[in-house]
Amino acid sequence: MPVAVPIEHVLALAGLLFLLGLIGVLVRRNVMFLLMSLEVMMNAAGLAFVAAGARWGAPDGQIMFMFILALAAAEVAVALGIVVQLARRFESLDVDNADEMYG
Amino acid sequence: METAIFYIAALVAALATLRVVTHVNASHALIYLVVSLLAVAVIFFLLGAPFAAALEVVVYAGAIVVLFLFVVMMLNLGRTSVDRERGWLRPGMWIGPAVLAAVLLVSFVFVFWGTDAKTSGEMVGPRAVGIALFGPYIIAVELAGFLLLAALVGAWHLGRRYLEERRGADDFPEEEGANAEEAAPEASAEGNA
Numbered sequence: 001m002p003v004a005v006p007i008e009h010v011l012a013l014a015g016l017l018f019l020l021g022l023i024g025v026l027v028r029r030n031v032m033f034l035l036m037s038l039e040v041m042m043n044a045a046g047l048a049f050v051a052a053g054a055r056w057g058a059p060d061g062q063i064m065f066m067f068i069l070a071l072a073a074a075e076v077a078v079a080l081g082i083v084v085q086l087a088r089r090f091e092s093l094d095v096d097n098a099d100e101m102y103g
Numbered sequence: 104m105e106t107a108i109f110y111i112a113a114l115v116a117a118l119a120t121l122r123v124v125t126h127v128n129a130s131h132a133l134i135y136l137v138v139s140l141l142a143v144a145v146i147f148f149l150l151g152a153p154f155a156a157a158l159e160v161v162v163y164a165g166a167i168v169v170l171f172l173f174v175v176m177m178l179n180l181g182r183t184s185v186d187r188e189r190g191w192l193r194p195g196m197w198i199g200p201a202v203l204a205a206v207l208l209v210s211f212v213f214v215f216w217g218t219d220a221k222t223s224g225e226m227v228g229p230r231a232v233g234i235a236l237f238g239p240y241i242i243a244v245e246l247a248g249f250l251l252l253a254a255l256v257g258a259w260h261l262g263r264r265y266l267e268e269r270r271g272a273d274d275f276p277e278e279e280g281a282n283a284e285e286a287a288p289e290a291s292a293e294g295n296a
Contacts, residue, residue, distance in 0.1 A: 016208060036133070058227070067247055073251070081260075084177070084261070
């Protein structure tokens with residue numbers, strides 16, 4: 001039961017979610033919360049793509065959403081490996097510790 | 104009626120995402136993230152994208168968030184990390200980024216508000232998505248495969264040393280115990296002598 005909603009409402013929601021994620025990336029110091037905020041931002045971008053696809057009834061928006069999904073999965077796999085290394089090396093999840101890594 | 108469901112889901116998504124960003128406990132923030140993703144899945148379904156909604160539930164809420172939860176459990180973030188997080192999140196830190204982001208949001212909404220365009224309200228099913236995905240987008244599918252392979256190799260490489268050290272740490276007491284058992288009879292024999 002798809003509905004016709006004004007596209008600017010969907011895009012405003014996507015912008016709101018994206019900016020919440022952006023604020024999270026700017027404010028948080030815990031690297032786990034940084035990654036969660038990144039997920040929120042990518043999800044908001046996917047919402048904008050799906051909304052644009054639904055605007056013209058085309059499948060392209062969903063396809064771009066699937067690519068964002070693949071990107072998010074790849075990013076999370078690598079980033080969580082880095083988080084584990086960071087936590088083991090510095091005994092802390094403060095992302096500011098990582099500025100001491102040289103080479 | 105369905106339009107009201109859209110706005111309710113949008114409200115739930117916005118509030119849950121707000122709690123994700125502001126929460127001090129990682130596990131609770133992840134639960135809120137699941138709620139937010141499920142609300143966005145409802146929105147996808149209402150926009151006529153059932154396949155994207157299913158993928159949102161299965162891959163995002165089902166796989167990615169569970170991966171986060173595994174790492175949170177493995178790192179054993181307890182009471183001390185919650186207290187430290189509370190110390191890091193002073194209210195004054197929020198003002199600058201929040202004001203700047205709000206300005207960006209206002210200008211973003213101002214650009215396209217009042218376009219009077221509506222979503223089509225028709226369903227774009229998995230069949231159409233699959234035909235387009237393996238037709239004009241086949242190169243992008245292969246590139247996504249490369250990306251996932253590179254991520255697999257990278258994640259394995261990053262996690263390998265951690266796992267090997269864990270395994271070595273687990274083996275070490277056993278070896279010590281074995282040496283102690285071997286050494287003990289000698290000591291007792293010397294004691295007897």
